[in-house]
Amino acid sequence: MSTKNELEYLLKSGKVSRRDFIGRAAALGVSATMASTLFAGSASAAPKKGGRLRLGIAGGSTTESIDTATLPGFMAQQLSFGQLRNCLVEIDANGKPVPELAESWSSSADAKSWTFKLRKGVEFHNGKTMTAEDVIHSINHHRGKDSKSAAKSLVAAIDELKADDKYTVTFNLKEGSADFPFVASDYHLGIVPVGTTGKDMEKGMGTGGYILESHEPGVRAFTKRNPNYWKEGRAHFDEIETIGIEDSTARTNALKTGQIDFMNRAESKTFHLLGRLAGIEAIKTTGTKHYTIPMHSDQAPYNNVDARLALKYAIDREAVVKTILRGHGLVGNDHPIAPSNQYFNTDLPVREYDPEKAKFHMKKAGLSDHKFRLHTSDAAFGGAVDTAVLYKEHAAKAGINIEVVQEPKDGYWDNVWMKKEWTFSFWSGRPTEDWMFTIGYAEGGAWNESFFSHERFNMLMKAGRAELDDTKRRAIYYEMQEICSNEGGSVIPMYASDLAGASSKLGHDKIAANWEGDGMKIAERWWFK
């Protein structure tokens, strides 16, 4: 199942040719015959309606909110984005933008102006018809001086937003952006009725396939099927119970004893055991999620490129993927673009573990006796502490001295990440190269966690954004990945797969990898067999 998803994803999104595909499949241990069947695509039975779906979800908190401006964790996100609301654009299982509340869209030649034609006759749960004013209100909810939205930086590119008529909305951007439809699919940009703010947001009004009955933050939520749902062949369950279960052992047990039908974030350590249980399907998807170890590359000793390179050579990526991810992931190459991204640089060789080279570069930097303090916490990602300990062992073989400092989980993102000189971090990744580089690596960016500043890199980024020619874009992004890998301030040892478990009573088509939980759309896309 797992490899199948991964391969199909690459294949259907046109990122690999058939020959490539067979080759990769062989590398992943899939036989050529099986690979060919996969290539033919898998047939799926017609979905059946009905039943009560119980989701056991990690990523809830008792202080969460389903205001589209906040949506702090997966539970709130999959409730708002996966059950209650729709966006203008949806990302399909192959990672392509497809129409959702927008019927179609078009852009000006410089990609600066985008026009979305809205679907007619879509009703909110309260019977109001969705029109341009709702869309403008929903997007403006994140904009403006008083916005406290987590998506503020996302909509910062929008210069002006206007309704051409009742069913047409035009976005004028500050500069060209070839990837804008991807932005419009972000889970924060769900469409709510005009005037919805503050407490009303918690009522969960939207155009989605399910209607909110009750929501106890972090504990559970009940939704019922929306009988007027506009999307055909979607939202098959009668009702859904979303249960917040933070402890991964508790989630696994609940799935084993049949108290829930689906769990997210299965532990990589026990994933292979999960797959062996009767009546349970172990699901693996590999998207753009990656784990990073960013350093303050603007400060000594990390401002020395040789020191950074030495640290990159001093980690045994294969061993980390094997031990921490138990093989459920891919080795990283010190840049944030994943194999599932469109312009992933396949020419760039993966950096091998090489204590000799590490020693050499560290000596060249004159820092052989330096003690590197590595700040870690499982708040960054499950296994970050163990990764740090492994890293310390690997680096010791190159004579590099790393001291592991465990930080409290509580407040990690406020007090440690980007504050301490060398930390752990995770990225769910972004569907496009420009988006990923812009938020995480552009000079002066709010989340430029490695404080990376590289003139040519920033110049290329600007050029790539407005470039519509495919070949030129590819060349630009290839070079940016190379710069990032060789000179960047982050050690990026691995891409992690999303691991989940589901009752085999559940049916589904190909599983999307853009977010965990079938792109957060289980409620909409899955059914009981």
Add this chain to the structure above:
Amino acid sequence: MFSNFLKELKNAPFAAQLGVFIIIVYLIAAIFAPLIAPYAETEIIGDVWEEMSSKSWLGTDQIGRDLFTRLIYGARNTISIAFVTTILSFFIGICGGFMAAVIGGWIDQGMSRFVDIMMSIPILIFALMILSVLGTSTPVLIGVIAVLDSTRVYRLSRAVAMDVVVMDFVEAAKLRGENTWYLMSREVLPNTLAPLVAEFGLRFCFVFLFISSLSFLGLGIQPPTADWGSMVRENSGAITFGILTPLVPAAAIAILTIGVNLVVDWFLHKTAGIKDS
């Protein structure tokens, strides 16, 4: 002194001898850890959760380190921290509790209200707040756990001392004009020793558990240092799949607790005997 102890031990019941034996084995493991352990404390020797084999006697842990080695080093870290913490918390708690009972009045009220305040704030939350501000180095950890734990000791020692201070012989000593320290150490302590020592045996193992709960919040002992509480926590997910690895450090804690308490029981028996004669 030592030969006296040996003589006593020889005549002691089997359970007490077993208790002493357990403690000695643990102490040897703790003191000579680098000599006994087959591998280095943080060395990775194989795959995750390997079965028991001649290579690693108890199998490997959640990132492939030798469990036996971790256990031996864990003895060193855990026992020293637990002993220091418990002794510190008993010192603070008993001093406070006895003073409150003997002096009474405003001192008692003041201290008891202060302890009420400390105790009525959930202990994990309290620890979370303090450790978030102070950081989680080992001395801070010992200090915080000792202070938080001493509130429990305070309450118990105050309660048992209250029963004693109303006795005639304490009244008599008070009338004699003995000072507070004399009353606490000569009159109250000997008559309250039994429940306090019994409590010590239990409190001692609570320290392991507390460290374990703290590592639940990411505030425990710094990795890759081995300690039993964190070892149970780190490996606990395996139990639902029938992998018995987490039972090993748990058993290590349990056996030591039993050993300490066997000795405590022996001691209780002997003090009761002294009173008897």
Add this chain to the structure above:
Amino acid sequence: MNSILKIVAQRLALGIFTLFVISLVIFLGVEALPGDLAEAVLGRSALPETVAAFRRELRLDLPMHIRYIEWLTAFVQGDLGNSLANGREISELIGVRLANTLFLALFAASIAVPVAVGLGILAALYRETWFDKSISMVTLSTISVPEFFIGYIMIAFLAVQTNIFPSISNITWEMPFFDRLYASALPAITLTFVVMAHMMRMTRAAIVNLLMSPYIEMATLKGLPRWRVILMHAFPNALSPIINVIIINLAFLVVGVVVVEVVFVYPGLGQLLVDSVSSRDLPVVQASCLIFAATYVLLNLTADILSIVTNPRMLHPK
């Protein structure tokens, strides 16, 4: 009896003062923690200007003492306020969870207290026999194991292997009483193991301690059966430390069960408190801490009164 009433009144007044001090301590404590609600909720998405907007909206930009006084004024008028994180009414947020927490605590206590005291008396009665020793070993083993691990073992045997009980306690108040009992059986059993050993050992120790007293020897010499000596003569006089340890454990059952709540997904107050501390949601932290504190103060008062009642010497000080 008047002196007891006087003590109760005094202690209640002191209790209110204690709560006031705690509210101040908690307020300052949360303030001392690095970061605030705006940063915590926005997490990695925080931009300086969105954080500032958040603070303005929630009045977090006001000075500390003004916010405390505002909160206190509302609180003494019975208004717990709204959660800063999601704007919900705190009384609504906490009410159900408090009821859940008390339900679980009572459930666990109703098993643990009688069993622990009973076993403690039996162990004292059959002191130094194999029965005493094996009980002692078993209870020592159970308290040496972290509570979450006892929980996992319970789940592995009673839920996953044998399917007797559900592995998660997904309870609501619409469920019939016995369904609720059934659904919360595993956390209650786990908590029983956690608190039982402590109470049982203290019961035994307190009784054994008294067995050497002259009046017990007297009773024994009178030829009373051993169980009568222990039950009628030793036990009542050992009550004070036993009650104390029971109260401490009752308080633990209400206040300290966060980890068990997490393992069994039990919707109690502990999880809410931890979450609200980590998101710096001050009004929620205040309200839940004060509830815990009030529980503790009341239990404490009960313990003190009971030890006075059971020790006549303290009732009539010379």
